[in-house]
Amino acid sequence: MSIYRISYRYANSFFQLAEEKKLLKKYGEDIELIFNTLSQSKELRSVLRNPVIKQKDKKNLLSKIFGSKIRKETSEFLDFIVGKSREDIMMEIMKEFLNLRDDKEGIVRTGITSSVDLTDSVKKDLVSKLEKRTGKKVKPEYYVDKNLIGGFIVNINDTMLDASVKHQLDLLRKKFSEEISI
Amino acid sequence: MAEIRPDEVSAILRKQLAGFDNEVDIYEVGTVLQVGDGIARVYGLSNVMASELVEFPNNVTGMVLNLEEDNVGCVLFGESSLIKEGDTVKRTNRVASFPVGDKLLGRVVNPLGEPVDGKGTIQFDKYMPIERKALGVIARQPVKEPVQTGITAIDAMIPIGRGQRELIIGDRQTGKTAIAIDAIINQKYTHTEEAKKFGIKPVYCVYVAIGQKNSTIAQVVAKLEEQGAMAYTTIVAAPASSPAPLQYIAPYSGATLGEHFRDSGRHSLVIYDDLSKQAAAYRELSLLLRRPPGREAYPGDVFYLHSRLLERASKLSEDLGGGSLTALPIIETQQGDVSAYIPTNVISITDGQIYLEPNLFNAGVRPAINVGISVSRVGGNAQIKAMKKVAGSLKIDLAQYRELEAFAKFGSDLDKATQKILAKGARLVELLKQGQYTPIPVEKQVVSVYIGTNNFLDSVDVKDVKRFEKEFHEFADLKYPAIYENIRSAKELKDDTVQLLKKAVEEFIEKFNKG
Helix, strand or coil, X not given: CCXXXXXXXXXXXXXXXXXXXXXXXXXXXXXXXXXXXXXXXXXXXXXXHCCCCCHHHHHHHHHHHHCCCCCHHHHHHHHXXXXXXXXHHHHHHHHXXXXXXXXXXXXXXXXXEECCCCCHHHHHXXXXXXXXXXXXXXXXXXXXXXXXXXXXXXXXXXXXXXXXXXXXXXXXXHHHHCCCCC | CCCCCHHHHHHHHHHHHHCCCCCCEEEEEEEEEEEECCEEEEEECCCCCCCEEEECCCCCEEEEEEECCCCEEEEECCCHHHCCCCCEEEEEEEECEEEEXXXXXXXXXXXCCCECCCCCCCCCCEEEECCCCCCCCCCECCCCCEECCCXXXXXXXXXXXXXXXXXEEECCCCCHHHHHHHHHHHHHHHHCHHXXXXXXXXXXXXXXXXXXXXXXXXXXXXXXXXXXXXXHEEEEEECCCCCHHHHHHHHHHHHHHHHHHHHCCCEEEEEEECHHHHHHHHHHHHHHCCCCECHHHCECCHHHHHHHXXXXXXXXXXXXXXXXXXXXXXXXXXXXXXXXXXXXXXXXXXXXXXXXXXXXXXXXXXXXXXXCCCEECCHHHHCCHHHHHHHHHHHHHHHHHHHHHHHHCCCCCCCHHHHHHHHHHHHHHHHHCCXXXXXXXXXXXXXXXHHHHCCCCCCCCHHHHHHHHHHHHHHHHHHCHHHHHHHHHHCCCCHHHHHHHHHHHXXXXXXXXXX
């Protein structure tokens, strides 16, 4: 079975619980914290993935790291995942939960890649334009990529809005390499 | 080509730049999760369509075949070693399609329509999707015009009509391709002024080579060029070296081109050489896509694979221009086993089959057609009247001959009547032998069959039958050309023509037996 289907089931069950208790916002913050920690710490991820380390130790470790910062229910959810030996896909489950929450709240995560650091006014302008276009709340993440030469790329889910100089040059190169008959 | 002037160069550049806008480009992407064996699994591409073309890096294109819950299965039309995990995949918003147009005639292209003959780019009219739904009942009419293959045995006994699907089936090395090539060569006549005068419309040919050696394809091209047949023929080549997905789509590409001619009120003949290799290619990629295997490890939809292709053969109603697409699929059997999965499937789909046998081939009967079990279910309506008249008794005579042939092998004394049937049968079999690349026009076929079935060959030795036929045609061409002309123009065998023919044969037999 694919990871997607498994992680969706765990995330969805916790998501429904959160909705029932009307604590989606609070739980969302907890999960976000866990997700961010996991994505930043390679060590933590490899510990969770390691089959040699006992599940009891993993549970202890998780409660020591997050115990004081998250709610009891969230902590129990983590224990539950470990108890079901699915701690190796912990990060995917968290991501899936955040996706479900974003869907519910009408938030779209967008990656904005530009060649140089954008000024705040430009950022604000861009976000408001994107919100108008998508009709949803845009949650931007900014990246800088010198390879773009100029311009920017916005990716909203699978769709790319490409206004980079690099892409223009690529298109131009392609156009010229096409044979055209005289 | 004259020298390129500087202004021409800049004109071209301007032309190329004209279509270039520097607006924001919006496209949809996915990420390669897994790649190998000509298959890529892609994450993302959430809006992609089934059988849509997608672009991978390094100019590799792919086609979407599987749409799953969390990933998209694509087949690659290029080297899978050029693609890495994590590469970006772009949608093209275009389902797999094939360029069509008259400029494709005389060219060799791959199943994506890219030329592979080194003669430069092709100016095509438009792209048509390679998978098109076959026409319904209203759009069709019964098959009524013949496709003359130029092979007497076929045109007389297993006639093929325009819009028919006739299977050519046989073991390897029994001359399956030879029949198809002869049929293409014989269409040359339909492109002449003379044919136009008699109301015979030109037939455009498409030869789809699937899983064949490149050398074989080159040979076919050379032969067709030599015979002047490339002018009205396109070759769609998916050689054995090409990836399985290309071999899989090749017949659909060929059918799309055939439909282009059909839909513009013209006639086309499409040869799929051969569909057993296509089925094997489809099996390969189905298994790689983890579709469950069925009988002989073919996937469950292998019947649909061929039925949807061959259903596209059709004769359009007069309202839609009366064009036609004739399909000649070829199937290679193993040790004459026609009850294997793919042969039975295709036999049941087509309107008849031409069965070739290695025994006959080795006995020198070439084309090695077993006329006993070969049939054409609709072509009879399409035969010209003259042929219909003379071919009726030919079938009966040969059937009687086969029945008695087995007895004759015991060498026992046979009565007069039996001996007569055997003698006639042997002469008819001899008469139906024919060399490769030597199609015979229909009026000559009619005359030959007439001579054979009306006992004129009784006084001729079996070994002299072919010589007799050849020399008679030469003789009649010179002295009684009216015979051929009458058959050609009237398309039937009138009494006065029969009288003339009788006179000519009697006159010639006398001469022949003397010399």
